[in-house]
Amino acid sequence: MNKLQKVSLCTAGLLPLAGANAQQASAQPSPERPNVIFIFTDDHAANAISAYNKALTHTPNMDRLAQNGMVFDNCFATNSISTPSRATVLTGKYSHLNGTPVFNEFDGSQQTFPKLLQQAGYTTAMIGKWHLTSDPTGFDHWDIFPGQGLYYDPIMYTAEGGTRYKGGYATNLVTDKAIEFIENAPKDRPFLLMCHHKAPHRPFQPRPDLREKYKDMTFPIPETFWDDYATREAALKDNKMTIADWFTNNDLKLTPPPGLPSDSLAKWLASSPKMLVVDGDTLRGRELIQYKYNRYMQDYLACIEAVDESIGQILDYLEQTGLDKNTVVIYSSDQGFFLGEHGLFDKRYMYEESIRMPFIVMWKGVIQPGTRNHDLVTNVDFAETFLDMAGVDIPEDMQGRSLVPLMKGKTPKDWRKDFYYRYYHDPNEHGTPAHYGVRTERYKLIYFWRLDHWELFDLKKDPNELVNLYGNPKYAKIQKRLTERLYALKKEVKDEDQFAYYTLKSGIVPRDKYAKDMKVVHRNDM
Numbered sequence: 001m002n003k004l005q006k007v008s009l010c011t012a013g014l015l016p017l018a019g020a021n022a023q024q025a026s027a028q029p030s031p032e033r034p035n036v037i038f039i040f041t042d043d044h045a046a047n048a049i050s051a052y053n054k055a056l057t058h059t060p061n062m063d064r065l066a067q068n069g070m071v072f073d074n075c076f077a078t079n080s081i082s083t084p085s086r087a088t089v090l091t092g093k094y095s096h097l098n099g100t101p102v103f104n105e106f107d108g109s110q111q112t113f114p115k116l117l118q119q120a121g122y123t124t125a126m127i128g129k130w131h132l133t134s135d136p137t138g139f140d141h142w143d144i145f146p147g148q149g150l151y152y153d154p155i156m157y158t159a160e161g162g163t164r165y166k167g168g169y170a171t172n173l174v175t176d177k178a179i180e181f182i183e184n185a186p187k188d189r190p191f192l193l194m195c196h197h198k199a200p201h202r203p204f205q206p207r208p209d210l211r212e213k214y215k216d217m218t219f220p221i222p223e224t225f226w227d228d229y230a231t232r233e234a235a236l237k238d239n240k241m242t243i244a245d246w247f248t249n250n251d252l253k254l255t256p257p258p259g260l261p262s263d264s265l266a267k268w269l270a271s272s273p274k275m276l277v278v279d280g281d282t283l284r285g286r287e288l289i290q291y292k293y294n295r296y297m298q299d300y301l302a303c304i305e306a307v308d309e310s311i312g313q314i315l316d317y318l319e320q321t322g323l324d325k326n327t328v329v330i331y332s333s334d335q336g337f338f339l340g341e342h343g344l345f346d347k348r349y350m351y352e353e354s355i356r357m358p359f360i361v362m363w364k365g366v367i368q369p370g371t372r373n374h375d376l377v378t379n380v381d382f383a384e385t386f387l388d389m390a391g392v393d394i395p396e397d398m399q400g401r402s403l404v405p406l407m408k409g410k411t412p413k414d415w416r417k418d419f420y421y422r423y424y425h426d427p428n429e430h431g432t433p434a435h436y437g438v439r440t441e442r443y444k445l446i447y448f449w450r451l452d453h454w455e456l457f458d459l460k461k462d463p464n465e466l467v468n469l470y471g472n473p474k475y476a477k478i479q480k481r482l483t484e485r486l487y488a489l490k491k492e493v494k495d496e497d498q499f500a501y502y503t504l505k506s507g508i509v510p511r512d513k514y515a516k517d518m519k520v521v522h523r524n525d526m
């Protein structure tokens with residue numbers, strides 16, 4: 001029997017534990033069993049953090065984490081969408097094994113890293129955006145937004161029931177509750193705190209003072225903003241996430257015409273203007289698209305500033321109480337996000353901006369301050385990493401690897417050189433076709449299998465992924481090698497169903513209806 005099995009057999013609840021584990025459980029937080037604070041946001045692209053990219057914005061507290069810790073430059077989501085990424089983070093497994101490939105209900109009875117930390121004596125808490133439909137499991141304390149949650153006057157639920165916080169702003173509320181949890185956590189054992197913000201998810205609603213601060217700011221458009229999708233037309237032509245056509249009146253926070261009946265109002269809010277009068281100027285065409293982009297960046301970055309402040313407050317609190325010496329602080333977000341690259345907002349595609357997650361870790365005494373790691377890591381590795389930090393055995397059925405050796409500057413020789421990606425939700429409200437693929441350190445091969453369309457990119461020569469090289473004779477050998485590797489990886493991660501994809505009604509569905517609305521479809525059903 002391994003240590004893990006022993007732990008799970010001897011625990012009915014949190015405590016007491018037997019034998020060696022009881023001793024371990026009552027031990028105070030220490031360098032061997034540090035507190036873990038996992039700050040996680042929704043849809044925060046690495047490009048919108050100055051530790052990754054200085055050209056767009058300034059995030060002093062995220063940078064403070066980076067200066068005191070390590071920045072991972074190549075951290076990726078393996079299914080670039082909120083709920084699946086969260087399920088993968090909790091389980092250390094790909095979507096096809098944790099049962100959450102789309103926005104369906106997470107099966108909370110399965111093994112997760114918070115449960116294992118709880119069983120090993122950690123006090124565990126989940127505060128903020130959960131987004132997995134079922135109630136959290138494996139936590140001593142949880143306090144979550146229902147579904148996407150609200151930025152203003154949010155409602156939060158504990159196991160006892162819901163409370164509306166009138167006048168509250170989501171990011172501040174989560175921060176206050178997170179600090180309150182740390183203050184009240186038992187001092188004789190370490191804690192895990194999942195501090196999960198709703199920001200900067202659509203509809204990008206900033207706190208009023210920050211809206212005011214950003215309202216006249218302008219931002220440079222990205223290099224690929226006017227991408228015409230040549231060589232990638234099949235994959236991109238039906239997408240519904242272009243800023244030009246799909247950034248809505250609601251996203252732009254425009255005031256609706258008075259007196260619209262509710263169905264017309266909903267339609268108006270969901271439509272994207274083709275002409276707009278701003279400060280007396282009539283905007284059309286490219287001018288209007290750039291205006292939309294700028295409004296998008298103002299609100300998106302203002303939402304992020306509130307998160308950055310929150311990180312600052314938590315770091316200040318840790319320093320004032322001396323907890324910074326035995327607390328690991330991690331900042332990440334559930335996937336990347338398009339910030340106008342290829343003319344897009346949103347995520348889902350296997351393109352770089354969508355899959356690249358920020359991942360910054362401060363662990364005093366272990367990580368050398370101000371360092372960067374360039375190895376390929378994914379959200380499948382997070383659970384294993386948190387367990388390893390706490391000295392808890394990593395179950396064999398988890399599919400990733402601990403990042404702790406990388407944090408210590410000792411990347412194992414056999415570290416991965418590529419990873420597998422798969423996106424299932426098709427059709428969906430954003431017109432993204434189902435696809436899977438492999439990304440290596442230099443290349444990326446994507447198969448949009450329902451369209452029988454392949455894409456191959458040389459990321460060294462073409463980091464913006466504008467030139468699809470699939471079928472180019474010069475790349476025939478590489479194409480063959482990558483195709484073989486893709487199917488080998490599929491096998492390795494036990495994704496044996498080549499043709500599964502999922503339909504799911506879009507929009508807000510009551511939590512108990514989610515699972516029923518999901519329908520798995522196989523090629524034979526098409």
Ligand code: CA
Pocket residue numbers: 042043081082083334335
């Ligand atoms: Ca997300």
